[in-house]
Amino acid sequence: MSIFGIFITVLYYKLKNLDFDEMKHLEYNFLVYYNAASNYYKISEARLDILGAHSIVELHNDINLVIERIEKLDMQAEKNLISKNFKSQVENYFHIPEVDLVSFLSNLKSKNYSKSVEFVHKYIDFNLIKFNDKTEYFKSDAARRGSFYCAMLYQRFGYIDQAHVQIRESMYNSQSSNFSEFDHTCMLINMLMVRTTYLFEQLNSCISERNIIELTKSLNQIIRLFSLCANDEPINCNLNYHITEGFFWQIFGLSCLSKICFESFLSTQCPINNEYWPSNKNNCLSLCYLSNVYFEQGDYDASNHIIEKTCQSFPKLSEYHKIVAFYRNNYLCTQYIHRRQFTEAENVATQFLYPFNAFMSKLRLCEIELKSGNYKQSLKLADKIIDEIEKNQQIDSYMLKKPSQNYLHFSFPEIYLNALILKIKVLLYTNQDEEKIMHFIDILIKYCISFKLEKLFLAAKILTIELYIMIENYELASRMIEGILINSFIVGNLSQKAKIMYLRNIQCDVSLSLKYYEKLESEYGQMMAIALKFGIYNITPTTINIHTRSVNFSNFYGAGTDIVEYESFMVTLKKMILENFLRRRLPF
Incomplete structure (x- = not known):
């Protein structure tokens, strides 16, 4: 069976057996998935044929992007059409007999992993490879791929130990593979990072207890994999451990640890005159990440030095040069705008290359x-x-x-x-x-x-x-705000100006603020409610002032509030909530 077919079964199980309020019916999402994934399927299969096994990393990124996109969609499909056609589409187009599909889902749900693995091995590359016996199959590269995608399937449902067992099985069964166990583990970590990044972005746009719990599960899976592969030798790996770990720490604000990881990786990459020479994509992106760490810490000089040196290391207008130049120009533009140095920002804005x-x-x-x-x-x-x-x-x-x-x-x-x-x-x-x-x-x-x-x-x-x-139609404005904050499928992305206008102009009694925190799904309101729920009682503009280096933050509720100060407040508040929560839930 094609990778697309395997992935249909993953989606089928996900929608039928996981408790997602917004995804109760397969019919709701199958057409959406079918359309969204078809292009990825074609591209990914072609990529495997042309580039070989080393394209696995890019391939599972494609697949995960499809999953995340589906999870974000909020749209109706023609339910009757889908419910009638689903079984025949699965059986005829993907060559999966219905009885096998039902058996597979049943085995997976009952945690009968060996039977589930047999299903994946049986149908991986169904239309491409025919084998005379089982022994021949398990020696093939297809078996390795089957085990890896089965590992991916387990990871999607939180069975991280079983996923790692499958990685080991793919190594033992496939004698022709050039991949080490460390390579496979890094791929699985990378796959987890795709999901974790998505979850963090969701959390960044909507602080909620459910989003925090989902992110925590994903982070715990990564930590578990780190412990499983910590003693492996990182030779010829596709995704270096230090890059992954550095990005892992960076995504929720622990930039000091992130910085150590990136520098540890870069120190192994043939330094020339004490400068890191970005000879490949991993080096290039690691330097961009490291520059971003300094940028987030407010050390603009160090950030600019790294990104400028990296940019100069590649031939002008080459692909890597364009990537780094984009990072550089974006950083500089943002710095100058925050400093209200608009002339300098304008000069940088004219230099975008890609x-x-x-x-x-x-x-x-x-x-x-x-x-x-x-x-x-x-x-x-x-x-x-x-x-x-x-x-x-x-x-x-x-x-x-x-x-x-x-x-x-x-x-x-x-x-x-x-x-x-x-x-x-x-x-x-x-x-x-x-x-x-x-x-x-x-x-x-x-x-x-x-x-x-x-x-x-x-x-x-x-x-x-x-x-x-x-x-000055405050009634309509207030009604529309209520609708957005309570009913919108995307919450927490209100512009800073709109949030301040809401506090200033919608005539709401300040004494009702705590009630609104529980009721509303604005970014500020949700964060304050979650903060109170997790025992952070001392969050006030004055308290945050210490962390943000704001000089005029006391009038947060007044007309003179600086948008940049408000943004700093929100960022700091997010980090306080995350750090408080993660201290309770994660084994740091």
Whole structure:
């Protein structure tokens, strides 16, 4: 059976047997999955044929991305059509007899792992390889792949020890493989990191007890794997242990440990004149991560030095040079904007090399002009971006291109819509005609819904709220805020301005704040509620002031609040909650 078929069974089990409130029916998600995964399946199979076994790392990343994307979707499917066609699609298209599928799910649910493994081995590469006997099969590379994907399957359901057993079995059974056990373990860690990163992003956008528990489970699995492979020799591994561990510590704010891991890895990579020479992708990305650690710690000089030296190490306009240059320019732009050094930020914004150069530069410049109060120039740049994209291609057909999934997380649709958001903000801040503003908001909402860009869709709602506030229709604004905070499928991403406007303008009694913390799903409200629940009682603007180095934070609830200070407050609060929780749950 193809990898796609194996993955269908994984999804089937996940939807039928895990207690996810939003995923109670297979019919709800099968069509969504079928469409979303088909391209990944074709790409991944071709990648295996062309690149061989070493593409396993990229392949399981593709598969995990499909899982995470499905978990984030919130949409209805044609339930009747799916329920009628599912069995025949599985049996005819994927060549899995229904009786075997039912048996497999039953064995997995009852933790009869040996029978589940037999199923995976039986159907892996079903259409590609035929074997005369079982012994011949278990000596093959397909058996190794089967064991590895079975390990991936166990990991998805939390059976980390069984996953590691499968890694060992893949080593013992496949004599032709060039992979070490350490390689396989690193791949499994990498697979876990994909999920952990997704969970952390979810937590970053919505602090909730459930999200924290899910993240903790994933982190514990990684810790367990670290302990299983700690004594293995890291030779020829595809994903170096130190990089993985460094990223692991970095994702929830322990930058000091992260820094040690990255530097430990880089110290083994042939230092030249005491400088780390980024000779390959792992070195390159590790240096970018290390630069980011310094950036997050506020040591901008060290961050800039590392990223600049890394950038200079590659031929100009080479792929790695473009990657590092993007990191460098983004860091510098953000630094200068925070320092309100808009001229310097503007100079950096003109230097983007990849992937959309002129468009990316104009978008950052538009943002700079908006934040510096130069609304006329900001509007001019936003219009220019929008006009150029519309002029070069009909927007409806152009927007059908899927958002990019590369390391930059940008695509033309996203650039177009971000430019539209900046334009709407300018119109709001300059008190333009409300019908004109609503017209552009409607366009924004139309494309956000069409292309399921949830965060931008939420941004469109918030712009609508700001419009109501501008025209002093507090009743509608309040009602819409209530709807977003209580019912929205994406929560916690309210812009800082909208959150402050909510506190200042919606006429809510401050004495009801604690009640609202439990009721609302705004980022601030949820964090305060969780903080109280986990015993952090002393969180006040004054307390946080010590950590954020803010000089004027006492008027957090007043009109003079600095957005940057508020962002620092939110970041610090998140870290306090995470550290408090992780101290209770993790074996550090």
